[in-house]
Amino acid sequence: MLEVENLNQYYGGSHILRDVRMTVTEGTLTVLLGRNGVGKTTLLRCLMGVVPTKSGTISWKGTKISQLPTHTRVSNDLAYVPQGRDIFGRLTVEENLLVGAASRKAPSKIPERIYELFPVLSDMKHRRGGDLSGGQQQQLAIGRALMSEPQLLILDEPTEGIQPSIIRDIGRTLRQLVDEMGMTVLLVEQYYDFARELADHYWVMSRGEIVAGGAGSEMDAHGVRELIAV
Numbered sequence: 001m002l003e004v005e006n007l008n009q010y011y012g013g014s015h016i017l018r019d020v021r022m023t024v025t026e027g028t029l030t031v032l033l034g035r036n037g038v039g040k041t042t043l044l045r046c047l048m049g050v051v052p053t054k055s056g057t058i059s060w061k062g063t064k065i066s067q068l069p070t071h072t073r074v075s076n077d078l079a080y081v082p083q084g085r086d087i088f089g090r091l092t093v094e095e096n097l098l099v100g101a102a103s104r105k106a107p108s109k110i111p112e113r114i115y116e117l118f119p120v121l122s123d124m125k126h127r128r129g130g131d132l133s134g135g136q137q138q139q140l141a142i143g144r145a146l147m148s149e150p151q152l153l154i155l156d157e158p159t160e161g162i163q164p165s166i167i168r169d170i171g172r173t174l175r176q177l178v179d180e181m182g183m184t185v186l187l188v189e190q191y192y193d194f195a196r197e198l199a200d201h202y203w204v205m206s207r208g209e210i211v212a213g214g215a216g217s218e219m220d221a222h223g224v225r226e227l228i229a230v
Contacts (some may be wrong), residue, residue: 001184002047007056017040020056024152029194030187031216034098034205040188041083042072043205044156046113047186048080049073052184060152063094064140074103079150083188085141089130096129096140101209113116116214117173121225142173152184153177153193159191163212167191171198192225204228 002024009017016039024030034040045051047058049070058066074080087096089102097110115122118139124132129140138158146152155174159167177183177199189195195202199216204227216224 001061002186003059004043004047005057005059007043007046007058008050008054009039009046010029010054011042016208017046017053020205020208022091022203022213024184024186026184027152027178027182028200029187029216030172030201031185031191031199031202032188032205033190034223035228038205039208044051044080044154044186044188047154048078050080050226053103053185056177071103074148074150077149077151079145079148081141081145081153081155081158083160085137086138086210087129087132087140087144089128090130092126093129093132093140094104094125096144097121097125100144103148110147111187113215117146117176119201119226120217129177133150135162136161137164138170142170146177150183152186154186157190158186158187159194174198190228192219192228196220196224 002018007017007020018189032040046053049068053066060076061213072089094110097114102195119144120136121140129137132140158170171194174185178185195218196216199219202213202214202216202219202224202226203210212224212227
């Protein structure tokens with residue numbers, strides 16, 4: 001479904017992404033792992049067109065999208081939950097969710113399935129986003145991304161700074177999106193156990209390069225924990 005070929009990106013004189021090659025298979029949950037600073041977030045930002053690529057190609061369902069602007073990629077069924085969530089603190093939960101539908105014909109109300117996935121958002125729909133806890137904001141950020149009805153959901157470290165009970169809820173929701181709703185998920189994650197539990201496939205980055213990949217069920221056998229250990 002998503003194919004990255006020989007992708008390169010620079011910040012100033014620093015070569016951040018080095019001939020990255022990676023695929024994401026339709027209807028699966030793929031995790032991208034690696035230590036801090038190896039280029040994971042930069043790769044996701046390139047996938048969404050938030051930053052341009054120096055060279056290489058990004059193909060989505062067989063069509064090259066490397067030169068398309070971000071809003072066009074969203075209209076073509078990609079959605080992105082950035083690290084740090086980036087919700088609108090002064091808008092209510094309901095207003096934040098409706099913003100996520102901007103690429104579609106904006107609905108007059110939130111689809112019930114969003115509240116079924118994240119019941120806390122229904123309970124707090126009139127509360128301002130900035131008044132929510134970190135875990136609640138993360139659920140709001142995911143819910144907002146789902147409002148665009150994506151086929152591919154890209155998440156950048158959704159467990160960062162989140163309490164364990166919410167992490168478990170997010171994990172269950174991501175598997176539900178894949179197993180019951182047929183969505184494809186690309187998840188950047190540092191927590192090995194969380195990633196291993198969810199992954200159908202995995203990739204590992206180091207110093208801007210993909211250095212390993214395979215089936216999620218083989219992560220232990222392939223020594224992935226050691227590859228990402230600090």
